[in-house]
Amino acid sequence: MQNLSRRRVLTIGAALGLVGVADPSKAWAWSSSGSIAATDTVTDPWGVWDDATDPLLADLLENGRIPGVNTAFEKWVRNGDALPSGIPAALTTWLQGHNRLPSWADQTKLDRAAQFNKRMSMYLFLLYGLGSGIMSTVIPREARNVYWSEGGAVMKSRAAKTFTYGYDLSAVDAFKPTGHFVVTSNKTRLTHAAVRHLLPQSSHWRAVTDDQDFIPISNGDILITFHSLGTFVHGKLKSWGIRMSAAEEEAFLHMWQVALHLLGVRDDFIPATWAAARAQSQYALTPLLAPTPEGIDLADILLGLTSQVDLGVTKGFQREFARYLLGDQVGNWLRLPRDYASRAIIEVGWPAYVAFREGTSGIIPTTYSLFDQFIRGVAMLFLNNGTSATYTPITIPTGNRAG
Ligand code: HEM
Known part of the structure; x- marks a missing residue:
């Protein structure tokens, strides 16, 4: 973690609506007692990737199977669709194990979140689009990853793909058989696993990445991005005085908890409450924010779009x-x-x-x-x-x- 002064961290945190005391000089110490797993352990999420998925994608990439998979995935779009045919057996087995909601998902809360998203839609477009989207460019690892991955060269279509995720997440039937979000999440999780295999082969990326980022997109990195999305948006809505019932706030968090699970984040890292999310964000996101040449370029492109x-x-x-x-x-x-x-x-x-x-x-x-x-x-x-x-x-x- 970069050694930022406490004062500077507080200033940035306050501007983002993520106020609180963070100490960036400390190693990961967020206890999982504040997570949905509620176990009191401390595991560093920057050392956790996606063991269930990464070897599979490495194998599919090495054997030239991805173009065929992408073709087979074209018609696989809704949560209730049958699994695509004509894909490698190992991928079918993976999908059978992952193409569903976690046992703890609560459909009542997800429905409430969907209605909340509908009511908030104007604010959400603005906050996710102009807030979270631009914030992602000052998260150094994310900026470098996005810039040096294949999609970094075609930001318009990459931004549109990212929008697909947000749109599918916020749709009224997002988690129902007619919705798209579970499928979209699985495609994203597989994409991240592919990036973990591909980016370390990029000499450009290796030249700029930090020492600990030898395999990209760890659970810790995904949590940081979640805070730049869900936690940031929730904080801004609160600070703007938008009407939200306690049940709506809880539902909006629950939607993100399920989304994190679908991206392969372990339950002992997923915050159980907004207070726990804020604490994790102050600790993990705010101190890491910094400019990079890649991020400056990406922000200019995104704002230009x-x-x-x-x-x-x-x-x-x-x-x-x-x-x-x-x-x-x-x-x-x-x-x-x-x-x-x-x-x-x-x-x-x-x-x-x-x-x-x-x-x-x-x-x-x-x-x-x-x-x-x-x-x-x-x-x-x-x-x-x-x-x-x-x-x-x-x-x-x-x-x-x-x-
Ligand atoms: C791809 C969402 C975290 C790096 C994608 C895609 C989506 C997505 C929807 C597929 C669309 C596309 O190709 O652009 C998310 C969400 C995250 C998250 C919702 C967390 C809540 C991260 C993090 C990193 C990252 C933490 C890096 C540190 C990438 C890269 C790609 C990608 C490099 C591939 C782009 C390409 O095709 O070249 N992500 N992501 N993502 N994501 Fe993420």
Whole structure:
């Protein structure tokens, strides 16, 4: 872990809505008593990968079986679909063991989460898209992994694939037979296992990766990404004063707990409560945030993609909104240009917009339509990727980025 000063960690944490005391100089000490397994052990998740899956993908890649698997996966999309035919027997056996919800999944909570996602959809597009998406570029390992993997060279389709995951997770029937999320998660888990075999073969990646990241995408790395998604979004919704019942908050966490399980994260690492999630995030995500050349490039590409559509605001406004969500430290790392006039409008106008939308203020702010057009524009941008003919299926990579 990088040796960041406590003060700096607190400043970044506060900006992200992930306030608390973190001590980045300590080794992993998050007790699994706060996990859904509730066992009081301390295992370093950065030393845990996916033993049930990684050897299988290494074998399929080495034997040239992945292109055929990707073809067979094209029509395998819904949770209730029969398993695809024409794939290697070992993969069929793996799917038989993994293509289902964990025994502890609670359908009532998942249904509640689905309704919550629907009600929150406008905020979620904005927070996942402009918040979590850009935050991923200041998570050094993730930025380097994404940049040097095959998809790093074609960020538009990669972003669209990532959106597929978020869209499938947030759909009303996500976890039901008609939904897609269990299948999408399995494709993602297999993709991650392929990356663990492929990236260590990339001389570019090996030249930039940190010493401990000799095999990418450990359980610890996945937990960090979860905090940049679920924990960050939950924290922002709370800090904006969005109405959420305790049952909704619990359901939203439960949805993410199931999602983490489906990605191969062990139950003794999955936080049982939002308090435990926040503690883990302050400890594991916040101190690790840092700029990298790869991340700066990726952020520029991602923000450029969102600027291609008319959000009803200037490019400067959009960059300032990312700064507003992630804090100026992150904005400075990513060299996001300043637009102080837009920032002044955002600082005053966004809380007023949220208060009016949530019914806590009866006064329509003068900038209401500006923010309304912006938030709808961001939603449409993602929806067009997710539901039109450009819907991009997740495919398992067979190589790395060339250079
Ligand atoms: C691929 C989601 C964690 C690195 C993917 C894909 C999805 C996804 C949907 C398939 C789409 C695509 O190819 O882009 C997630 C989620 C995570 C997570 C939901 C955690 C909650 C991570 C972490 C890393 C990582 C921690 C690295 C440190 C990658 C890479 C690819 C990938 C390199 C392959 C891109 C390619 O095809 O070249 N992930 N991921 N992911 N993910 Fe993740």
